Amino acid sequence: MVTDIRSDKETLLRQTIARFVKEEVLPVAQTIDESGEFPRELFRKAAEMGLFRVRYPAKKGGAGGNNTLFCILCEELAKGLMSLGAITAMQCLMGSEFLFRFGTEEQRRKYWEPNMRGERVSGFCLTEPDAGSDLGNVRTMALEQPDGSWIVNGLKTWVTLGAVADHFTVLCQTRADRKMRGLNFFLIERTRPGVALSHKFAVLGTRNTQIAELSLTDVALPPEALIGEKGRGLPNLLSILAEIRTMTAALALGLSKAAYEASFQYARERVAFGRSINQYQLIQAKIAIMATEIWAAELMLYKTTAMIDARKPCMREATMVKYFATEVACKCADEATRILGAYAYSMDYPVQRFYRDNRFLLYGGGSHEVLMGVIARELGFV
Numbered sequence: 001m002v003t004d005i006r007s008d009k010e011t012l013l014r015q016t017i018a019r020f021v022k023e024e025v026l027p028v029a030q031t032i033d034e035s036g037e038f039p040r041e042l043f044r045k046a047a048e049m050g051l052f053r054v055r056y057p058a059k060k061g062g063a064g065g066n067n068t069l070f071c072i073l074c075e076e077l078a079k080g081l082m083s084l085g086a087i088t089a090m091q092c093l094m095g096s097e098f099l100f101r102f103g104t105e106e107q108r109r110k111y112w113e114p115n116m117r118g119e120r121v122s123g124f125c126l127t128e129p130d131a132g133s134d135l136g137n138v139r140t141m142a143l144e145q146p147d148g149s150w151i152v153n154g155l156k157t158w159v160t161l162g163a164v165a166d167h168f169t170v171l172c173q174t175r176a177d178r179k180m181r182g183l184n185f186f187l188i189e190r191t192r193p194g195v196a197l198s199h200k201f202a203v204l205g206t207r208n209t210q211i212a213e214l215s216l217t218d219v220a221l222p223p224e225a226l227i228g229e230k231g232r233g234l235p236n237l238l239s240i241l242a243e244i245r246t247m248t249a250a251l252a253l254g255l256s257k258a259a260y261e262a263s264f265q266y267a268r269e270r271v272a273f274g275r276s277i278n279q280y281q282l283i284q285a286k287i288a289i290m291a292t293e294i295w296a297a298e299l300m301l302y303k304t305t306a307m308i309d310a311r312k313p314c315m316r317e318a319t320m321v322k323y324f325a326t327e328v329a330c331k332c333a334d335e336a337t338r339i340l341g342a343y344a345y346s347m348d349y350p351v352q353r354f355y356r357d358n359r360f361l362l363y364g365g366g367s368h369e370v371l372m373g374v375i376a377r378e379l380g381f382v
């Protein structure tokens, strides 16, 4: 729908993923969503196609892509099945980026490379029962032992892929005074004694993302489990935040387009009072607004990813587009449920899925209430 000028590489990737979605994802999207299971077969196919490598440089074993290509990938997958988009985003970005960027050669070989091949599934644990937006309140403690090893105790919640991942990048506090400088990331394998799945959530949307709570009880970690330089957990997290926000915007854009296309097609086919409903101005207005806002979100998104790829600071833009694209997705899904009338209420049509799945976008990368504060600060409010 939105015409754009893109490099050949971007167009080729978009077409390849769109074909994969049409042939392999859409025919099973409904069944997979209903099952609530981790979509192992699609995950395997995505790995086989090299999708998990897209954002990483070729000389390190990636596919030579960048953040723009990664967002195109997320957008197209989310257009087919948001759960698959979210799982891919977790596997490639939050579950891999810390290892890639801040990890040792050994950590990259042992965890990042298998992530890229889809041989291991990875998760990312920030949130705790009393620390969501407020990460300064993280209470999972990693206590350093005299020999440099660590003992970890705590509870991590809302972990996407928490029920199935093989290893996790986990934010822990390492200082008794709980200063921000004490926040550090650790690589924790599920098989470590003391790691337990304490709860699996039944969720509203993105039903295949296996969201769970993990308890960590006296988990003994070797010194090499620390990811990155000691004391750099928070700055390292902040350094990938713009990428997390644009990725979320890309997922939102994919969902918006799916809702738009379902609405457009239905409005053409449905007849009421002797006319196709797309003849009614109020329906036209809904679709026109959807298309306009999708275009705005798309322009914002790929302008911002280009800034990230050019290594320009863009926290303000990334925050704005995460907020805007997500709100557009919520609105498009809502309008689609109106345009499809009663059929939107049926579990037989995908629009109900768009309506449920869009809620997932509201939280990751910052809630919108928190993001408003970030934008205001970026604009110069103290």
Ligand SMILES: Cc1cc2nc3c(=O)[nH]c(=O)nc-3n(C[C@H](O)[C@H](O)[C@H](O)COP(=O)(O)OP(=O)(O)OC[C@H]3O[C@@H](n4cnc5c(N)ncnc54)[C@H](O)[C@@H]3O)c2cc1C
Pocket: 124, 125, 126, 127, 131, 132, 133, 134, 157, 158, 159, 160, 161, 206, 211, 360, 363, 364, 365, 366, 367, 368, 369, 370, 373
């Ligand atoms: C589907 C899903 C998947 C997730 N996956 C992961 C994952 O893989 N790993 C992970 O670590 N976490 C994950 N999370 C958790 C997510 O990161 C948190 O939900 C998010 O950080 C918000 O925290 P909270 O839900 O505890 O809300 P809270 O921080 O408790 O906020 C509650 C309300 O208060 C508002 N609020 C809080 N602080 C402020 C403020 N300063 N100003 C104004 N309003 C404020 C919020 O906007 C919100 O409306 C996931 C969540 C969901 C729903």
